[in-house]
Amino acid sequence: MSRIGVFICHCGENISRTVDVERVAREVGLLPGVAFSTDYKYMCSDPGQNLLKKAIQEQKLSHVVVAACSPRMHERTFRKAVEAAGLNPFLCEMANIREHCSWVHENKEEATVKAVEIVGMMVERVKKNRVLPTITVPVTKRSLVIGGGIAGIQAALDIADAGHEVILVEREPSIGGHMAQLSETFPTLDCSQCIMTPKMVDVANHPKIRLYTYSEIELVEGYIGNFQVTIRKKARSVDEDKCTGCGVCMEKCPIRKIPNKFDCNLGMRPAIYVPFPQAVPNTPVIDRENCTKFKTGKCGLCQKVCGPGAVDYEQEDRLIVEPVGAIVVATGFDLYNITEKPKGSMIKGYGEFGHGKIPDVIDGMTFERLASASGPTGGKILRPSDGKEPKQIVFIQCIGSRAREKGISYCSKVCCMYTAKHTMLYHHKVHDGQAYVFFMDARTPGKAYDEFWRRSIEEEEAVYIRGMVSRLYQKGDKIVVMGSDIAVGVQVEIEADMVVLATAVQPQAGADALAQKLGISYDKYNFYSEAHAKLRPVECATAGIYLAGACQGPKDIPDTVSQASAAAAKVMTLFAKDKLEREPIVARVREAGCVGCFACKKVCAYGAVEEKEIRDRQGNLIKVVAYVNPGVCGGCGTCQATCPSKCVELDGYTDEQIVAMIEAL
Amino acid sequence: MTTPLNYSYYPGCSLHASAGEYDLSTRELFKALKIGLTEVPDWFCCGATPAHNVDELLSLSLCAKNLELAEQVEGDLAVACAACFSRLKTAQHVLGESPVKRKQVEKALDAPLHLDGNVKHLLDILARDLGLERLAAAVNKPLTGLKVACYYGCLLTRPTDVTNLDCVEAPTIMERVIESAGATTVAWTHRLECCGANFTLSRPGVVIQLANAILDSAKAAGADCIMVGCPLCHGNLDIRQKEIEGVYNVEYNLPVFYLTQLVGLAVGLGPDKLGLDAMIVNPMPLLKEKNLS
Numbered sequence: 028m029s030r031i032g033v034f035i036c037h038c039g040e041n042i043s044r045t046v047d048v049e050r051v052a053r054e055v056g057l058l059p060g061v062a063f064s065t066d067y068k069y070m071c072s073d074p075g076q077n078l079l080k081k082a083i084q085e086q087k088l089s090h091v092v093v094a095a096c097s098p099r100m101h102e103r104t105f106r107k108a109v110e111a112a113g114l115n116p117f118l119c120e121m122a123n124i125r126e127h128c129s130w131v132h133e134n135k136e137e138a139t140v141k142a143v144e145i146v147g148m149m150v151e152r153v154k155k156n157r158v159l160p161t162i163t164v165p166v167t168k169r170s171l172v173i174g175g176g177i178a179g180i181q182a183a184l185d186i187a188d189a190g191h192e193v194i195l196v197e198r199e200p201s202i203g204g205h206m207a208q209l210s211e212t213f214p215t216l217d218c219s220q221c222i223m224t225p226k227m228v229d230v231a232n233h234p235k236i237r238l239y240t241y242s243e244i245e246l247v248e249g250y251i252g253n254f255q256v257t258i259r260k261k262a263r264s265v266d267e268d269k270c271t272g273c274g275v276c277m278e279k280c281p282i283r284k285i286p287n288k289f290d291c292n293l294g295m296r297p298a299i300y301v302p303f304p305q306a307v308p309n310t311p312v313i314d315r316e317n318c319t320k321f322k323t324g325k326c327g328l329c330q331k332v333c334g335p336g337a338v339d340y341e342q343e344d345r346l347i348v349e350p351v352g353a354i355v356v357a358t359g360f361d362l363y364n365i366t367e368k369p370k371g372s373m374i375k376g377y378g379e380f381g382h383g384k385i386p387d388v389i390d391g392m393t394f395e396r397l398a399s400a401s402g403p404t405g406g407k408i409l410r411p412s413d414g415k416e417p418k419q420i421v422f423i424q425c426i427g428s429r430a431r432e433k434g435i436s437y438c439s440k441v442c443c444m445y446t447a448k449h450t451m452l453y454h455h456k457v458h459d460g461q462a463y464v465f466f467m468d469a470r471t472p473g474k475a476y477d478e479f480w481r482r483s484i485e486e487e488e489a490v491y492i493r494g495m496v497s498r499l500y501q502k503g504d505k506i507v508v509m510g511s512d513i514a515v516g517v518q519v520e521i522e523a524d525m526v527v528l529a530t531a532v533q534p535q536a537g538a539d540a541l542a543q544k545l546g547i548s549y550d551k552y553n554f555y556s557e558a559h560a561k562l563r564p565v566e567c568a569t570a571g572i573y574l575a576g577a578c579q580g581p582k583d584i585p586d587t588v589s590q591a592s593a594a595a596a597k598v599m600t601l602f603a604k605d606k607l608e609r610e611p612i613v614a615r616v617r618e619a620g621c622v623g624c625f626a627c628k629k630v631c632a633y634g635a636v637e638e639k640e641i642r643d644r645q646g647n648l649i650k651v652v653a654y655v656n657p658g659v660c661g662g663c664g665t666c667q668a669t670c671p672s673k674c675v676e677l678d679g680y681t682d683e684q685i686v687a688m689i690e691a692l
Numbered sequence: 693m694t695t696p697l698n699y700s701y702y703p704g705c706s707l708h709a710s711a712g713e714y715d716l717s718t719r720e721l722f723k724a725l726k727i728g729l730t731e732v733p734d735w736f737c738c739g740a741t742p743a744h745n746v747d748e749l750l751s752l753s754l755c756a757k758n759l760e761l762a763e764q765v766e767g768d769l770a771v772a773c774a775a776c777f778s779r780l781k782t783a784q785h786v787l788g789e790s791p792v793k794r795k796q797v798e799k800a801l802d803a804p805l806h807l808d809g810n811v812k813h814l815l816d817i818l819a820r821d822l823g824l825e826r827l828a829a830a831v832n833k834p835l836t837g838l839k840v841a842c843y844y845g846c847l848l849t850r851p852t853d854v855t856n857l858d859c860v861e862a863p864t865i866m867e868r869v870i871e872s873a874g875a876t877t878v879a880w881t882h883r884l885e886c887c888g889a890n891f892t893l894s895r896p897g898v899v900i901q902l903a904n905a906i907l908d909s910a911k912a913a914g915a916d917c918i919m920v921g922c923p924l925c926h927g928n929l930d931i932r933q934k935e936i937e938g939v940y941n942v943e944y945n946l947p948v949f950y951l952t953q954l955v956g957l958a959v960g961l962g963p964d965k966l967g968l969d970a971m972i973v974n975p976m977p978l979l980k981e982k983n984l985s
Contacts, residue, residue, distance in 0.1 A: 378861035500881035507881075 029154050030062035032088040033146060034079055036070035036095035038125055045129040047139040051094065055146050060154055062086055071101050076108040083112035090153045094122040094146045117159040117611065117679065122149035148688040155684045159611040164658040166252035167352035168602045169194065173244060173541070176204020177584060178357035178576025178591040180226050185595030186355075187235035191602050194349050195230065196258055197240045201306035202227055204359055208289060210398035210406070212584055213448045214479035220305060220401060227307040241312055245346060247544050250635070250659035251571030252352045252607050262342040264313035265299070269337035272309035276329035276338060277301070285317050287403075291393040293411060294403030299329045299338075303401065313338075353571050353598040356545065356555060357591065358538060360577035362392050363427040363435070363531040374434035377426065379498040380528060385506055386412040388499060388526045391445055398452045408456050410525055413504070416457055417524030421508045422446045423496050424466040427531030435531050435552065440581040442529035443470045447480045449527060450489035462489045463521055465496050465510050473585070492519060499526060532581040546634045547572055555579050565594045569633060570659065573597050612679055613660035614667060620674040621652040627666035627675050628653060635659035636666065697821055698728035699812070700765035702758065704776035705737050711773070711923035713967025717952035718772050718814060720965040724956070725822065725830055729770060732762045738779040741890050752793060753800045755783030760806050768810035770817055772952070774922035777813045778847040778855065784811060785854045813848065814952065815865050815921060816857060824872040832960035834874025837982050840954065841878050841915035841946075842866035843906065845925040846886050869951065870919060873958035880913035882906045887928040896932075903928045904936045907944045916978055917947040919954055926950065930972045947975035957984060 035052045037043035048066040056064035063086045067075050070093060082088060091114065093105045098121040106116035124142040132138040168191050172183045175197030183193045195202070206212075207227070209219035230236055239258055246257040265276075280297035287294045289302040296302075298318040299311045319326040320340060330338040363374070366383030382388050387410045389397075400406040410417055424446055428439040443466070450462040469491070471477040483489045496510040505522040512519050534553040542549045547567040548556040555578050558566045565573050573594040576587040601607070614627075618641060628636035639654035653675065655666070664677045673682060699722075707715035722729045735758055737743075744751035759780065762769045771777040784807050787794045798805055818827055844863055852860035863884075867877040885906055888899030906929065910918055920926050930948035937943055953966045963985060968975055979985035 378859075502881070 029060040029089050030087055031060050031090045031092060031150055031153060032079075032082050032086060033061055033064040033092045033094065033150065034070055034075075034082075035064070035066035035124075035146070036075070036093065037066065037068045038095060038129075039069065042095070042125050042129040042142075045132055045135055045138045046124060046142045047135060048142075050139055051124075051142050051146060054143050055094075055150070058147055058150055061150060063088060070095050071104055076104070079105070079108050080112040083109065083114055088114070089118070090156065091119040092122055092146060092149045092153055093119065094124045094142070094149070096125040097121075097123050097127075115158040118153065118156050120149050120153040120156065120679075122146045144692055147691045151687040151691040152679075152684045155681065155687060156679055159678055162609050162611045162613070162657045164250075164252050164607040164609065166602060166605065166607055167254075167350050168192070169349070169351045170353045170355065170598050170602075171196065171254070171256050171349065171351040172355045172357060174204070174357035174359055174576070174578070175199075175202030175230075175238075175240065176357060176359045176576065176587075177206040177223065177226075178359065178578075178587045179204070179355070180230055181588050181591035182355045182357060182573075182575050182595045182598075183236055184226065184229055184233065185592050186598050187233050189595075189599045189602075191235065191599070193233075193236045194256070194258075194351060195236055195238050196242050196244060197238070198243055199302065200241045200263070200300075200310075200312040201302050201308070202230060202238070202240060203303075203305075203307065205392070206584060207303065207305070208291075208392060208399070209395045210400070210402070211448065211452060213444045214473070214475045216448070216451070218400070220399075224305045224307075227305070231307045238308070239347070240308060244541060244544060247354070247546070250656060252601070252658065254351045254354060254571065256349050256351055256354070258347045258349060260345045260347055262315075262344050263310065264315065264338065264340055264342050265311050266337040266339050266342070267308060267310045269335045270310045270333075271335055271337075272311075273334065274311075275332050275334070277311055279328050279332045281326065281328065282317055282319060285314065290396045290403045291390075293393065293396055305401070313340075353573065353601050354545065355573045355575055355591075355594045355598060356541075356547070356567075356578055357575040357594075358535050358541060358578040360532045360581065361535050362390055363533050365390075365426060365528065365530055374427070375432075377433070380423075380426065380496075380526075381499045381501070381506075382528060385499065385501050385526075386410075387417070387506060387524065388528065390528050390530045391442065391449070394449055394527045395445075398449070398456070406456070408453055408460075408525075415524070416460070418457065418460045419521065419523045420453055420457075420460060420462050420525045420527065421496075421506075421521055421523040422449060422462065422464045422527045422529065423508075423510075424464065424529045425495070426528040428529075429467065435533075437552070437581070438470060439529075439532040440470070441532060441583045443468075443480065444473070444476055444583065446527075446529050447471075447483040447489070450483045451487045454487040454489070462487075463508075463523070464489055464491045465494060465508075466491060467493070467495065473583070494519070532577060534578055538578060545569070545572055548632075565590055565597055568661070570661070571601065607658070609658070610662070611657070612662040612677065613657045614655045614662070614664070614675050614677045616653045616655055617674040617676070618652045620672050621650075622672055622674075623651045623653065624671065625653060626669045626671060627655075630665045630669045632663065632665065633659050633661040635661070696726070696728065697817070698730070698767040699770035699817065700762045700767050701729045701731045701770045702735055702738075702762060702776060702780070703731065704771070704773040705740075706773050706775075706923035710927060711950075713970040714772055714923060714926070714950045714952065717950055717956050717961075717966040720961050721952045721956040721959060724959045724961060725827075727817070727822065728767065730765045730767070732758065732765055732769070735761055738776045740775050740779065744779070744782075749793070749796055749800065751779065752783050752787060753797050755780050756787060756797050756805050756807075757801055759784070759809060759811075760801070760803065763806045763809060768812050768817075768821075770812055770814060772814050772921075774813070774845060774847040775924060777811065780811045781854050781856075813855075813857060813921065815848070815869060818869050818951075818955065819865050824868055827869065827955070828872040831873050831958045833958055833984065835870070835954065835958050835982075835984060836874050838875045838954075838978075838984065839878050839914055839916045840870050840875045840949075841880050841910035841913060841918045842870060842883060843910070843918050843920050843925060843929070844884050845920065845922050846884075846889070848921055849884070866919060866921070866951065870954060873955050875954065875958075878910070878913040878915045880909050880915065882909035887925050889924050889928070892924070892928050892932065899928050900932060900936050900939055903932055904940055904942075907933065907936060907946060908942070910946060911944050915946065916982070917949055917954075917975065919949050919951050921951050933973050945973065947971060947973045947978055949975065 109119040282298040286292035287296040365377035396402040494511040575591040575594040739754040888902040
């Protein structure tokens, strides 16, 4: 026979104002199985908890129901108190008579009756609660970081500095990401390369970091603390151990006219190349699509000139399996290429801006390469079409961003600031030039950001025109920019020499495919979803996977670095214990009844359902049933609702308990 | 044997007045192409710009009544004027989306609405219903060597989800039609700019400036002539052309054809059946030069 204790909270006046708590305690006390019931002003306070502990011991209570606020608020508090009194914490349940009752009703009589019923239901439910042992899961104290931009680099360095091994995987031949492409950074105008490249070198030299560049994630299996990651290391055609990075192969390569993606296709590179001189690792890669040796079998010059004999045309892709305990996803962003409407995308193109047709209409990243000291023009602002210095330059903000009718409704966050920076860089380099900016709003929330933007207008003489541009067209060697100045209410036409479009920040191509491999969720734009927008901003809903940088949403460098360090801290928290403890509210399969249809496996958002073979004593296979991995299960109950044979149930929420609750009404 | 094409026809007021040659050439072209065209009985003004500027309910009701009248004639509704096309399409769209407005208009007309019929611009009929291949097959005198600047103006393609005629930013339907007739089209910058429309009466200075930019762009692109599908655009580019030349001290001499006139020429219709004498900028020297008359 149960000896249930019921504790009714006044919540100051929050509950007792509308619910007659004393009457609830009296009436509930008469229910079968209830051995003790009382009320108190603040059950969550120290004296309230002591009252509860004392009652458990004195009354020899077997189960506890606390009728108070939402379990989201104080379930942990009361379960801890129950545990301290020597009872299994999962024998304590909360009846929510605040949010579900006192706060939403006015009539005291009716609210009191309802409160009695709510408590009565929980009494029936708690009777059937089982003693649940805490689940422990072993932890592999190594971490995978996907993406070698500033986010991935920061996260990797932080985790490695804490003494844990890090596997850093980068898709491109070098780490560095977009930050390595930038010229100067806002709001201080310090050179991006100068602050970025030392960190890249730190990554390469760190004894705890294993770097895989030119590599991609092939497969992710397992769960928090116990992931198995398969990495595809693409054939570089150059042996990284032998190569000294001398660069002779690149000098001798006869194919020289391949547009360099790193320079936004402004500069050219050979078929064997490093994307930029400061690349880490400084090991070239052969672009097999454009290499004569791979296309026709002839040439082979780079192999002949390579002193250490590092060039290896026979090299093949390798698959490497790495066990890790946590994953940081830092795959970053790309700029919306407005030249064409991506196939199958909800995003509509921007034909009216002539990007891709008019050579001197470029995007923000291309301008960064023009302004960069290590860029294709050596830092001179020159037109791609004829190499002339543009004397009138127009910047247009919000291209793609904040344009619902064009398919993207979000703000890309960084463009206001980088455009202000561009006007300054332009003014520093072209003294007699004039910069115009078409903008909707200037969004400059950030430390020293608004001051920076003001400076671009007040000291660097940029002319800001509030309004959007309807279209651009080429007229002779000028680009006519047709726009409106809504502050004055007039049409504006500017004959510009060059136009820079602040195109929207988007997740990297293939972000959705990677998310599916990882089992993490993403929004309609393919940005990865955090577990909670405010309180869990760096964790995924999938346990053990964390987010850093612009893959989660548009972010500038300070925000990216902060989030990367936060993600690293989360990984370190996970690695601080040898075994993971987690709440045992998980689904369990009744194997005798399971028919192995795996409907539960299809709906499980956490990937917790596995297949388990049932064999007899001779080892003959009898059947295959579902098995819920308790380390992975999120306790959502979707499998329970789906199972056609009612053979999977969530502890604490079994069908028997739900029926008992309904019958108590 | 393909099914015969038959349409109800809504000429609109302009085609009975300043754009008589558009009406004439449309009827003659369709006759030559063996496309049936039956005028909507007792049609009246669509309300054009004034109605919807003053009273949306009035504008919607005028169009709804005309759509109801069009139901009496078999076939989709063929519309030549870009403004009529825009108003009728807009009325269909708005009344289809808003039950409240639909109720108001039904009350005003004291009749249930008929909104399901297709409203089609002539371009749509030529390019899609007849099809470019059949159009090309009907060409007897291809417009070889004639460089045409296709001018869309504002209303044919906008708003895109209302008119559904072609891509709003980079339409090609006019080019495709006239290239099927053997002409060469030019790539130019002001295909989609506004000509100033009915400001031609209240603020002609605005129209002169805007129309000049259009003519200038067409000339710069090497066009011999301009092709339009809107009576108001035609007025602003053709009737005002001499005046514009005077104001800006330039010489354009760009004949402005309705699309039915140019296609009609290619099909083999004579100038008298296309109303070429009604054009202010005389096209005959150009047509002679290109051996097209």
